[in-house]
Amino acid sequence: MITELEMEVLEILSEDARTSAERIAVMTGKTEKEIETVVRSLEEQNILLKYPAMVNWDKVDREMVEALIEVRVTPQRDEGFDAIAEKIYRYEEVSSVYLMSGGYDLLVTVRGRSMKQTALFVAEKLSTIENVLSTATHFKLKTYKEAGVIYDERRSDQRLAVTP
Amino acid sequence: MNYNEVLCRRVAAVPPSGIRKFFDIVSEMKDAVSLGVGEPDFTTPWRYSDAAIYSLKKGATHYTSNWGLLELRRLIARYEAERFQVEYDPAKEILVTVGASEGIDLALRALVEPGDEVLVPDPTYVSYAPGIAFAGGVCVTIPTTPENGFIITEESLRAAVTPRTKALILPYPNNPTGGIMDRGQLEAIARVLRGTNIMVIADEIYSELTYGGERHVSIASLPGMRERTICLNGFSKSFAMTGWRLGYACGPREVLAVMCRIHQYTMLCAPTPAQHAAVEALKWALESDFEDVRRMFREYDRRRRFMVESLNRIGLPCHEPRGAFYVFPSVKATGMTSQEFCERLLREKKVAVVPGDAFGELGEGHVRMSYATSMENLVLAMQRTGEFMQSL
Numbered sequence: 249m250i251t252e253l254e255m256e257v258l259e260i261l262s263e264d265a266r267t268s269a270e271r272i273a274v275m276t277g278k279t280e281k282e283i284e285t286v287v288r289s290l291e292e293q294n295i296l297l298k299y300p301a302m303v304n305w306d307k308v309d310r311e312m313v314e315a316l317i318e319v320r321v322t323p324q325r326d327e328g329f330d331a332i333a334e335k336i337y338r339y340e341e342v343s344s345v346y347l348m349s350g351g352y353d354l355l356v357t358v359r360g361r362s363m364k365q366t367a368l369f370v371a372e373k374l375s376t377i378e379n380v381l382s383t384a385t386h387f388k389l390k391t392y393k394e395a396g397v398i399y400d401e402r403r404s405d406q407r408l409a410v411t412p
Numbered sequence: 413m414n415y416n417e418v419l420c421r422r423v424a425a426v427p428p429s430g431i432r433k434f435f436d437i438v439s440e441m442k443d444a445v446s447l448g449v450g451e452p453d454f455t456t457p458w459r460y461s462d463a464a465i466y467s468l469k470k471g472a473t474h475y476t477s478n479w480g481l482l483e484l485r486r487l488i489a490r491y492e493a494e495r496f497q498v499e500y501d502p503a504k505e506i507l508v509t510v511g512a513s514e515g516i517d518l519a520l521r522a523l524v525e526p527g528d529e530v531l532v533p534d535p536t537y538v539s540y541a542p543g544i545a546f547a548g549g550v551c552v553t554i555p556t557t558p559e560n561g562f563i564i565t566e567e568s569l570r571a572a573v574t575p576r577t578k579a580l581i582l583p584y585p586n587n588p589t590g591g592i593m594d595r596g597q598l599e600a601i602a603r604v605l606r607g608t609n610i611m612v613i614a615d616e617i618y619s620e621l622t623y624g625g626e627r628h629v630s631i632a633s634l635p636g637m638r639e640r641t642i643c644l645n646g647f648s649k650s651f652a653m654t655g656w657r658l659g660y661a662c663g664p665r666e667v668l669a670v671m672c673r674i675h676q677y678t679m680l681c682a683p684t685p686a687q688h689a690a691v692e693a694l695k696w697a698l699e700s701d702f703e704d705v706r707r708m709f710r711e712y713d714r715r716r717r718f719m720v721e722s723l724n725r726i727g728l729p730c731h732e733p734r735g736a737f738y739v740f741p742s743v744k745a746t747g748m749t750s751q752e753f754c755e756r757l758l759r760e761k762k763v764a765v766v767p768g769d770a771f772g773e774l775g776e777g778h779v780r781m782s783y784a785t786s787m788e789n790l791v792l793a794m795q796r797t798g799e800f801m802q803s804l
Contacts, residue, residue: 260714264787274721275714405785409764410435410448412538412587 250295253278257286258295265299304399306391311361314343317370318352318384329353335377341369352384363387426542430770434754438764445793446764447781450587452737454652456689457704463692464656464685472684478676480508480660481687487694488660494698496619496630498638504665507672508682508690512617512659515644516543518671519613519661520579524549528578533564535740535768535775537587537615549578555774558731558742562591566600573604579611582631585618588771588780589740590733592622595629602634611667612641617659618736620650620705623713626734632662639664642671647686649736650705651693656686712737715783715790722794723781726801737784740768744777746804754779760803761796 250258256276260267267275269283276283290296305312321332329347336356337345344357356374360366370385391399416424431448438444479485485502492498500506509515516539524530526548532540534553541551554572556562569580580601584593593601605612612631619628632641646659659682661671675681697705716733723730723741730741743753750767757763766782768775783790 256710259710271718274718277717405446405453407449407451407453408435409438409444409446410431410766411450412429412431 251286253282254286254290254295257283257290261287261296261299265301302395302397304391306399313360313363313366314388315358315360315363315366315370316386316388317356317358317374318386319354319356319374320352320381320383321354322379322381323353324379332377332379336374339369339373341366341373422548423546426545429538429542431538431766434764434766434770437755438758441758441762441764444758444762444764445785445789445796447783447785447790447793448764448766449782449784450738451654451784452649452652452708453784453786454708456652456656457693457696459696460651460653460689460693464689467685467688472688474684476508476681476684476687478672478681479503479506480682481684481691484508484687484691484694485660487691487698488662490698491694492630492643492662496616496628496633498630498632498643498662500662501665505662505668507661507668507675508687509644509646509659509661509675510679510682511648511657512615512644512646513539514675514679514682515642515646515659515661515671516540516581516613516615517546518674519642519644519667520544520547520549521674522667522670523547523579523611523613525578527576529574529576530578531569531572531580533562533581533583533586534773535562535589535771535778536581536583538770540581540583541772550576552577553772553774556589556591557774558589558740561731561734562586562589562740563593563597564601565597566604569601569604573608573610577608577610579613580605581613581615583615585622585628585735587618587736588738588766588768588775588778590736590738592626592628592735594626595634598629598631598634602631602637605640606636610640612637614641614643616643616645617649619645620702621709621712621737622735623716624734628735642667647690647693651690651697652704652708653686653689653693656683656689658682658686658690712783715787718787718790719781719783719794722790722798726794726798728797728801737782739781739783740775740778741781742778746801750776750779757797757800761800763793763796763800 260272269280272283273280323329324331333345341358343359346355348355358366375383485506488506489500489502520543524547528549529552530544530549531552531554533556544551554564554568614631622628632638632643642663644661647653719739720730720732728741730739733739750769754767766780768778
């Protein structure tokens with residue numbers, strides 16, 4: 249079980265990963281040492297994995313496409329879906345793999361430089377993995393909102409500057 | 413026309429709000445960081461807005477009952493019972509108002525005869541004294557200090573009560589001081605009031621924002637106090653719905669009947685779409701164990717700690733506020749008046765804070781800073797205020 253302080257630290261860092269231990273200490277009423285210990289422990293437990301930035305790649309002029317691929321598979325005896333998932337997520341091209349409920353089994357996100365390159369990866373690598381029954385590839389055209397952030401929203405304060 | 417003779421002297425004599433004056437100066441400034449805002453920086457959760465839009469689509473664009481939608485009053489009754497352990501009859505004891513502000517006006521007009529005295533802590537929110545004046549009453553202040561956490565004590569209350577005392581305005585958690593009153597402290601003033609005909613007007617608009625693990629205690633929940641208390645609350649602060657203008661008053665039916673009569677003739681009813689949004693807000697809150705409220709609360713609490721620590725570090729002593737979303741540090745050490753401090757901080761460092769004297773005589777020597785703004789803004793504001801203090 250995660251402690252209340254750990255939860256608090258996770259919440260602060262998931263909002264802004266740059267928040268220093270010193271500031272988290274002030275915000276939570278703990279010492280800097282305590283916060284450092286909590287962060288280290290969360291990292292060791294593989295709960296805090298990485299501290300990436302959120303980028304709107306649509307605004308960056310570079311060749312990149314992202315595809316969501318529905319994959320239907322035959323689960324294997326003893327290993328279920330995990331073994332097939334691993335065969336898929338080992339590829340560097342694959343940025344995420346989820347086990348899904350519903351009409352298909354795995355949802356795979358693939359990043360590539362072009363639609364062709366990505367489609368070829370799916371055809372040559374993914375579809376040919378043993379026990380993969382079928383794939384359906386969807387290319388992402390535009391991101392409206394991700395992880396709670398609306399991409400095209402200007403964050404302007406609409407309030408009056410001074411109110412009672 | 414000689415407007416001096418045209419205008420009602422009692423009303424025209426009320427000075428404009430000190431906050432308003434400062435607002436005009438701030439508006440001229442480009443890129444000032446404002447800690448002057450007395451409303452949440454969170455936008456109304458979409459779920460509530462959508463409920464209002466849906467109600468409009470369905471054609472719910474008419475007047476409601478003078479008392480407000482019965483469904484809303486039932487939810488308010490549940491909310492008050494669950495959160496503050498006070499039972500009200502949704503039919504006769506809960507009135508939906510246009511913000512808690514209308515509730516203040518209704519309560520004062522329902523109670524005050526010309527010359528009646530109404531007690532108000534000093535410093536406090538700007539609207540009470542003018543409201544008392546509009547109702548023909550006399551505002552009598554009860555001094556509060558940072559040393560006692562800006563609360564009203566038994567002694568200070570006894571010293572202020574006279575045979576003409578009609579009501580006590582009890583605005584806790586307090587704007588601008590952040591003071592709260594716990595059960596014991598409320599019990600002490602309840603002792604003075606029981607057995608008198610003095611009514612309490614408890615402005616509980618910040619009741620969801622008390623820090624340090626203590627829940628707000630409504631004075632109406634104390635033995636013998638429900639019959640002498642009008643509780644005012646609303647959706648502005650707890651549910652980030654300031655612009656919707658929706659609040660409510662609860663209390664003894666005899667008093668609420670008269671308040672409703674004023675409301676009936678002057679306001680008719682609170683805005684219908686806002687009432688539908690509030691129904692959704694309360695339903696969701698009761699269903700989700702106050703998820704939205706708690707999310708905002710946790711964020712305020714972090715900012716509050718940051719502000720108190722920063723201010724004390726840069727040489728602006730600050731008692732620990734235990735409620736609302738304001739800090740009220742002292743600027744006496746700088747040798748400046750509140751007004752001078754605020755004007756210089758604004759002109760030299762582009763940080764807008766509100767001079768404490770806007771909240772009463774005893775607010776002089778303090779400034780109000782609101783932490784209802786992003787952490788980034790707070791960090792920037794504290795950095796600039798720190799530089800300002802160094803430059804003195």
